[in-house]
Amino acid sequence: MIYRGAGWVTLLTPLAMVLLLTWLWPDPSVKPGNTSLMQLLMGLGIGSAINVVLGFVLNRELHPDGVRHHFFFIPMQWPALLIMLACTVIALLK
Structure with missing residues (x-):
């Protein structure tokens, strides 16, 4: 598997936030149903x-059953941090 524990949340939460932002605050500069780069x-x-x-909260303590929350065999906070930093760099360069 590519995830362990709650590692699947690494992909689910960002996608859910994009959909939530698109639904709550649609960008008037793009066609309906689309999203702008900044919204994404x-x-x-x-x-x-x-x-x-x-x-960081979930992986703070060692669980009794030994399950750690991983995504692609890396603790889930590190891929999420890389995604967040990449979005920040792209937004600053744009």
Whole structure:
């Protein structure tokens, strides 16, 4: 498997945030049903920031059953941090 424990949340939360931002605050500069680059980056960045905090909280203690929360065999906070930093860099360069 590519995830262990709650590692699947690493992909689910950013995608859910993009959909939530698109639904709650549609961008008037794009056609209905589409999203702008800034909305996409904000959704992915906010969702990944949530996952970074969640990953640090969930992986803080050693669980009795030995399950750690991983995504691609890496603790889930580190891929989420990379996604968040990539979104920040792209937003700053744009």
